[in-house]
Amino acid sequence: MIHLDSVIKRYRTRSGPHTVLNGVSLRIGKGDKLGILGRNGAGKSTLIRIISGAELPNGGRVTRLMSVSWPLAFGGAFQGSLTGIDNVRFICRVYGADFNASLPFVEDFSELGKFLKEPVKTYSSGMRARLAFAISMAIEFDCFLIDEVISVGDARFHEKCRRELFEKRHDRAMIIVSHEAHNIRDYCARACVLHHGMLREYPDVDAAYTAYNQL
Amino acid sequence: MDRTAPQPDFLRSLAIQTRVIGALVMREIITRYGRHNIGFMWVFVEPMMFTTGVLAVWSLVHTHAAKLPLVPFVVTGYSTVLLWRNTINRCGNAIEPNRALLHHRNVRVVDLFIARLLLEIAGATVSFMTLTTLLSAAGVMSAPEDVLKIGVAWLLLAWFAMSMGLLIGSLSAAFDPVDRIWHVISYLFLPLSGAFYMVDWIPAHVQSWALLLPTVDCTELLREGFFGTAVHAHYNLLYLVWANTLLLLIALFCIRRVSVTVEGE
Numbered sequence: 001m002i003h004l005d006s007v008i009k010r011y012r013t014r015s016g017p018h019t020v021l022n023g024v025s026l027r028i029g030k031g032d033k034l035g036i037l038g039r040n041g042a043g044k045s046t047l048i049r050i051i052s053g054a055e056l057p058n059g060g061r062v063t064r065l066m067s068v069s070w071p072l073a074f075g076g077a078f079q080g081s082l083t084g085i086d087n088v089r090f091i092c093r094v095y096g097a098d099f100n101a102s103l104p105f106v107e108d109f110s111e112l113g114k115f116l117k118e119p120v121k122t123y124s125s126g127m128r129a130r131l132a133f134a135i136s137m138a139i140e141f142d143c144f145l146i147d148e149v150i151s152v153g154d155a156r157f158h159e160k161c162r163r164e165l166f167e168k169r170h171d172r173a174m175i176i177v178s179h180e181a182h183n184i185r186d187y188c189a190r191a192c193v194l195h196h197g198m199l200r201e202y203p204d205v206d207a208a209y210t211a212y213n214q215l
Numbered sequence: 216m217d218r219t220a221p222q223p224d225f226l227r228s229l230a231i232q233t234r235v236i237g238a239l240v241m242r243e244i245i246t247r248y249g250r251h252n253i254g255f256m257w258v259f260v261e262p263m264m265f266t267t268g269v270l271a272v273w274s275l276v277h278t279h280a281a282k283l284p285l286v287p288f289v290v291t292g293y294s295t296v297l298l299w300r301n302t303i304n305r306c307g308n309a310i311e312p313n314r315a316l317l318h319h320r321n322v323r324v325v326d327l328f329i330a331r332l333l334l335e336i337a338g339a340t341v342s343f344m345t346l347t348t349l350l351s352a353a354g355v356m357s358a359p360e361d362v363l364k365i366g367v368a369w370l371l372l373a374w375f376a377m378s379m380g381l382l383i384g385s386l387s388a389a390f391d392p393v394d395r396i397w398h399v400i401s402y403l404f405l406p407l408s409g410a411f412y413m414v415d416w417i418p419a420h421v422q423s424w425a426l427l428l429p430t431v432d433c434t435e436l437l438r439e440g441f442f443g444t445a446v447h448a449h450y451n452l453l454y455l456v457w458a459n460t461l462l463l464l465i466a467l468f469c470i471r472r473v474s475v476t477v478e479g480e
Contacts (some may be wrong), residue, residue, distance in 0.1 A: 009442055012289075039305065040306075049318075049478070052318070052320055053320030054478075056474065056475045066319070070319050072316060076318045077315060078317065078419050079242060079246070079312070079313060079314070079315055080312075080314075080315065081246045082242060082245060082246060086245055089241075090238050090241070090316070091319070093234060093235075093238035094235050094238050094319050094321060095321075130339045
């Protein structure tokens with residue numbers, strides 16, 4: 001279970017502190033699939049990073065009683081001057097996973113071929129997303145945090161992600177941020193809308209969508 | 216699939232942090248030295264080359280006041296300078312190239328610093344040990360008198376460098392100019408640092424001021440270990456421990472503040 005209790009996050013800006021999350025509470029149980037909707041800049045990615053623990057809140061409390069992935073997003077999570085393979089090695093070391101067992105899967109799933117031996121900073125955002133996705137599938141988590149990342153890549157990559165994440169790992173919890181209605185509708189049973197720093201849960205995905213469209 | 220919930224306890228946290236720091240050290244080695252030619256050995260070959268170069272120049276120019284044998288004086292002086300200077304300097308820009316790695320929960324700002332500190336301290340230490348061993352085996356200088364004393368001095372200086380590195384690193388993360396200003400200060404500080412003089416040689420009324428600088432106390436102790444009774448060393452170990460502790464506490468406090476504001480890219 002993951003539990004957020006009255007989480008507050010502020011960023012410093014030139015024009016004073018900006019409150020992104022203003023008392024967000026949330027509970028995610030084993031196997032829950034939660035979609036988060038919100039306008040651009042509403043704080044969805046911030047919320048995901050707070051859940052992952054990559055950022056610390058200014059107030060409130062985050063309790064993680066299951067293993068949580070890092071935020072799978074377009075960018076981030078990789079050191080740019082390291083090659084794809086060295087990043088895999090780094091992440092395996094950090095999460096205590098077996099590199100030699102993980103590499104074949106990453107090679108196969110990411111389809112990056114010879115580019116795995118190139119520095120990650122030379123990758124396109126789609127290539128980064130594929131690498132991120134592949135590594136996160138090589139390491140087992142109880143809860144996956146997905147920030148728009150399933151919206152990249154071609155149809156075939158979508159299909160691979162769907163099979164690997166939503167079929168093979170259907171028992172895991174997932175928190176998905178996406179602008180695209182169908183992603184959340186397809187995969188999530190619960191949906192929240194993040195607006196003005198407040199997170200509100202709706203009885204079903206359609207209700208959340210209706211509310212989101214009226215913002 | 217029912218993996219047990221992660222329970223925060225000290226040993227487990229220690230294991231994770233060790234793992235993370237190990238991964239970061241490897242990451243630093245790969246990007247700094249690559250896998251070509253001698254690879255990670257540059258960690259200590261670089262400072263060794265530096266000290267050897269300075270030694271060569273000093274020997275040729277002969278500007279040294281002949282109070283002590285030149286070779287061990289320069290080796291002790293430059294090795295200590297490299298220990299504190301490289302260690303602290305490497306922390307100034309530790310966060311920026313690693314910002315993306317902060318996406319991983321267990322990678323914390325303090326780990327980025329610790330990985331760099333360990334690498335620099337290890338490099339300076341191996342360099343110092345190798346040079347001393349080689350030069351005394353070759354008969355270019357006499358072997359050190361008291362290895363234990365040298366070890367204590369080295370550890371105390373490494374502690375100072377670590378505390379200052381964490382302090383400069385976290386301050387520059389909060390406030391960019393700190394790194395730039397530090398480079399100027401460290402350069403100006405060089406002649407005061409104790410590497411090029413003994414406290415005994417300077418006028419009595421400034422001696423107590425010199426001893427306020429932790430690097431001076433450490434270098435004095437180190438040289439007493441090297442030269443034994445041939446030098447009259449001045450140092451205050453109690454002050455040194457207090458100063459190091461205080462610096463470390465301030466540094467840890469700053470890191471705690473910075474950790475909340477620094478975010479992944």
